[in-house]
Structure formats: C-alpha cells, structure tokens
Amino acid sequence: MVAPLPRHRPRVHLISLGCPRTLVDSELYLGKLQQAGFTVVDTLEQADVALVNTCSFIQEAIDESVETVLDAVALKQQGKLKAVVVAGCLVQRFKDGLVKELPEVDGFVGVDGFGEIDAIVQQALNGEHHALIRRRPRLPHQGQPSRVALTPPHYAYLKVSEGCLKGCRFCVIPKIKGPLASRPIEDLVEEARRLIEERGVKELIVVGQDTSDYGVDLYGRPRIADLLQALGKIPGLGWIRLLYCHPKGVTRDIIEAIRDIPAVCKYLDLAIEHADDQVLARMNRGITQQGLRERVGMLRAEIPGMTLRTAVIVGFPGETEQAFAALLSFIREARFERLGAFRYSNEAGSAAFRDPDQITETLKARRYDELMSLQRQIAEEINRTLLGRVCEVMIDEQDPDDPNVFLGRTSADCPEVDGLVYVKSPSRLVPGQLVHTRIIDTYEYDLVAEPLMPNAECGVRPPRSVADEFRIPN
Numbered sequence: 001m002v003a004p005l006p007r008h009r010p011r012v013h014l015i016s017l018g019c020p021r022t023l024v025d026s027e028l029y030l031g032k033l034q035q036a037g038f039t040v041v042d043t044l045e046q047a048d049v050a051l052v053n054t055c056s057f058i059q060e061a062i063d064e065s066v067e068t069v070l071d072a073v074a075l076k077q078q079g080k081l082k083a084v085v086v087a088g089c090l091v092q093r094f095k096d097g098l099v100k101e102l103p104e105v106d107g108f109v110g111v112d113g114f115g116e117i118d119a120i121v122q123q124a125l126n127g128e129h130h131a132l133i134r135r136r137p138r139l140p141h142q143g144q145p146s147r148v149a150l151t152p153p154h155y156a157y158l159k160v161s162e163g164c165l166k167g168c169r170f171c172v173i174p175k176i177k178g179p180l181a182s183r184p185i186e187d188l189v190e191e192a193r194r195l196i197e198e199r200g201v202k203e204l205i206v207v208g209q210d211t212s213d214y215g216v217d218l219y220g221r222p223r224i225a226d227l228l229q230a231l232g233k234i235p236g237l238g239w240i241r242l243l244y245c246h247p248k249g250v251t252r253d254i255i256e257a258i259r260d261i262p263a264v265c266k267y268l269d270l271a272i273e274h275a276d277d278q279v280l281a282r283m284n285r286g287i288t289q290q291g292l293r294e295r296v297g298m299l300r301a302e303i304p305g306m307t308l309r310t311a312v313i314v315g316f317p318g319e320t321e322q323a324f325a326a327l328l329s330f331i332r333e334a335r336f337e338r339l340g341a342f343r344y345s346n347e348a349g350s351a352a353f354r355d356p357d358q359i360t361e362t363l364k365a366r367r368y369d370e371l372m373s374l375q376r377q378i379a380e381e382i383n384r385t386l387l388g389r390v391c392e393v394m395i396d397e398q399d400p401d402d403p404n405v406f407l408g409r410t411s412a413d414c415p416e417v418d419g420l421v422y423v424k425s426p427s428r429l430v431p432g433q434l435v436h437t438r439i440i441d442t443y444e445y446d447l448v449a450e451p452l453m454p455n456a457e458c459g460v461r462p463p464r465s466v467a468d469e470f471r472i473p474n
Contacts, residue, residue, distance in 0.1 A: 017065055018061060020157040021159055032118055056088075069086055092137065166210055182208075203238060211243065239263060277289055389439050404425060406429045424440075437449035
C-alpha cells in the first residue's frame with residue numbers, strides 16, 4: 001500500500017523527450033500526478049522529483065535519454081533532488097537491462113504506466129525502488145484522463161492510436177509499443193471537445209504511429225477520414241492537421257477529407273523514407289517509386305496548393321550511389337515543401353540489424369548533407385514565390401528578443417518541425433490569434449510578414465489551401 005502524501009505537496013518536474021506522441025504521454029503522466037496531489041513545477045531547481053519520459057527510436061535518441069537521466073541522477077547525488085523516475089520507450093525497450101544499468105534511478109515505468117505513475121513516484125520518495133514494465137503494454141490509454149498542457153494553450157496533439165501494422169525493417173516501434181491499437185472515435189471527439197473548452201485549443205494535430213491505419217483493429221478498416229469528419233464538426237476548432245501517414249495508406253477518402261473539410265489544413269505529413277525501388281523493398285515499405293509518384297500526384301492534382309511534408313532515411317544497408325541518386329531525383333521531381341532527413345541508425349532488434357552492405361558513417365553524413373542542401377534550395381525557391389502575397393498567420397508567441405516581432409505559422413507549417421513567420425507589428429498580437437499579413441521577406445525556411453492593418457484578426461476561419469491562403473490582392 002502506498003503511503004499518503006505528506007503535508008508538503010511533493011513537487012515534480014517532467015522532462016519530455018522525443019516526438020509529440022511521447023509529449024501526449026507526458027501530459028497524461030502529469031495529469032495523474034496532479035490529481036493525486038503532487039505539484040507540477042516548471043524547472044528542476046524547484047522540484048523534489050525528476051520524471052524523465054524517454055525516447056529510444058534511434059541511437060541518437062537513446063544517447064539523449066541516457067544523458068538526461070544521468071544529469072538528473074547527478075542532481076540527486078548533490079542533494080538537489082530527492083528522487084529520479086524514468087518512464088517511456090527507453091524503459092520499455094530495454095526493460096530489466098536498463099534497471100540493472102541504472103541502480104541510482106528510484107523508479108521505472110514502461111510506456112503504459114498512466115494509472116500507476118503516482119504510486120511509483122511516491123514509492124521513490126519513500127525510498128522504495130520499483131519498476132513497472134509490462135511485457136505486453138496496455139495501450140492506448142482509455143477514457144478521458146486529465147492532461148496537463150505542455151504546449152501553448154492554442155494547440156494540442158490528439159493521439160489516436162499506438163503501435164503499427166507495417167513492419168518496416170528499420171523500425172523497432174512495434175517491439176516497443178506492439179501492434180496497432182486505436183482509440184474509439186467517440187473518445188477522441190470527446191477529448192477534442194475538452195481540449196477546446198478547457199484549454200482554448202484552436203489547432204488540433206492528429207498523431208499516431210501510422211495514422212493511415214487508424215481504426216483497422218477496431219472497425220475492420222481504416223477510418224481516419226471518418227475521424228477527420230467528426231472532428232471537423234466541433235465548433236470553435238480552427239485548424240486540424242494530420243501527421244504520420246504512410247504513403248501506402250493514402251486513399252481516396254483521405255484525399256477527399258483533406259480537400260473538403262474546411263477545418264482540415266491542406267497539409268499532409270507522409271514519410272516516403274526512400275524512393276529507390278530496391279531500397280524500398282529492403283525496407284519492407286510495401287510501395288514502389290511509381291506508387292509514391294502516383295500518391296503525390298493525386299494529392300497535388302486533387303488539392304491545389306497542397307503542402308507535403310516528408311521524411312527520408314539516407315544510408316540504409318545496400319543503398320548504392322545509384323539508389324541515392326534515385327532518391328535525389330525523386331526529391332527534385334516531387335518538390336516537397338517540407339522535408340526532414342535522418343542518417344540510418346542500425347538498431348538492435350530491428351529486422352535490418354544484421355543486414356550486409358552497411359554504409360559507413362562518413363558516407364551517411366555526406367549523403368545527408370547533399371540531400372539537405374538540395375532541400376534547402378527547393379524550400380528557398382518555394383518561399384520566394386510567396387513574396388508580396390497575403391496570408392493568414394496563427395500567432396504562437398512574442399519574439400523574446402524583440403517586443404515588436406511575433407512568431408507565428410501559416411496553415412502550411414506544423415509546430416516545432418516546420419518554418420516560422422516573423423510578424424513585425426507595433427501592436428500586440430496574442431497566441432492563437434489568426435492575423436491577415438503580407439509577406440515582405442523570405443528565407444530558406446522562414447518568412448517575414450507585417451499585418452495588413454493593426455490587430456487585423458481573421459477569427460478561426462481556416463484557409464482552404466495554401467493556394468487560397470497565399471494570394472496576391474487585386
């Protein structure tokens with residue numbers, strides 16, 4: 001039995017590492033702790049307990065997670081913290097091995113400890129060391145648990161599913177999270193309503209490991225388009241943004257949902273990972289270059305002004321110079337507005353871990369630099385076409401270095417990963433405000449704008465597409 005909380009409410013600071021899916025889990029952890037009587041604080045200096053929610057997707061994320069945990073342990077050894085608790089993907093992936101390697105940590109929780117996190121933290125404060133790591137995680141979270149916001153109030157992530165059905169050979173996520181597990185549409189709609197009513201959310205960002213498969217396990221078929229339809233009917237929601245869609249899953253109903261639902265941003269994040277047929281086959285992506293070309297073509301043809309974000313991996317085993325050239329050629333052809341690249345990380349437990357023809361780190365770095373140089377050129381060219389045009393910008397925050405500059409985004413930009421619009425305004429603009437602006441300067445990834453008139457607010461009316469949003473006035 002867990003001892004009751006002492007008169008002094010223990011203070012917890014959470015460090016969330018990795019992707020938006022992890023961020024949602026972090027908000028759930030904090031919601032449970034707050035309900036249990038803990039005080040959530042903004043800095044480690046204020047805290048009694050450090051809770052580190054980790055990522056272990058690739059080696060770089062593992063290194064960051066371990067380094068962050070060791071930093072927290074050092075603070076505890078200096079008497080600045082009373083306990084350190086580690087949660088998330090790193091714990092779930094390495095299980096007992098991690099527990100043995102980090103005896104200084106006071107508690108461990110896997111990826112599904114939302115209901116027990118308060119007990120684990122309190123036990124850590126009591127000097128008891130516990131690890132809650134289920135071999136088969138109970139995912140996703142159910143019902144409507146409380147969430148403590150870790151994003152600005154005007155946007156939030158809505159996690160619709162856990163796990164994946166695709167089986168890409170470079171990926172260890174199914175071994176960490178298991179197969180696809182979707183949340184019911186009605187639960188998601190209710191959570192979205194609560195986020196709007198309680199936080200004032202104006203932009204909802206839909207995430208999952210593979211959102212194109214959402215609903216297959218519950219309903220026998222993908223229902224992401226049905227979910228978008230339901231979300232689009234909620235009053236007060238300005239933008240809905242869809243992330244993490246596998247190209248193979250881009251179907252007619254998804255295209256129509258993005259095209260026809262007014263609140264849905266004409267934006268899609270679909271990771272192609274590569275564009276050479278042999279590499280795609282070795283990755284087990286289930287699609288060819290022609291299939292990618294057809295889906296990109298359909299999206300562009302059906303939704304004029306569509307913004308496409310993608311992710312690619314360079315240096316996968318067996319990637320020849322010819323294969324890399326095919327990738328570059330496809331990037332030139334597709335002209336993705338947004339692109340992120342990764343050097344292949346050979347992860348133990350992945351199907352490709354023991355593949356022959358591994359690529360050297362030096363060659364991976366060269367190819368990465370060449371690819372990103374190409375993308376910078378493409379992005380700069382696209383941005384230059386926007387000079388002088390009028391657009392709607394959602395304000396995120398005031399520039400900390402200049403009181404007359406406000407940082408915002410167009411509907412073509414996702415928080416954290418895409419570009420910014422620097423809005424020069426002598427009048428105060430507030431986060432979540434939609435403002436009519438004119439683009440007065442462009443950079444490789446960012447834009448500079450000024451309001452058409454002081455405090456020219458657009459309400460929550462979203463643009464139908466970037467083509468409609470960026471227009472030259474008569």
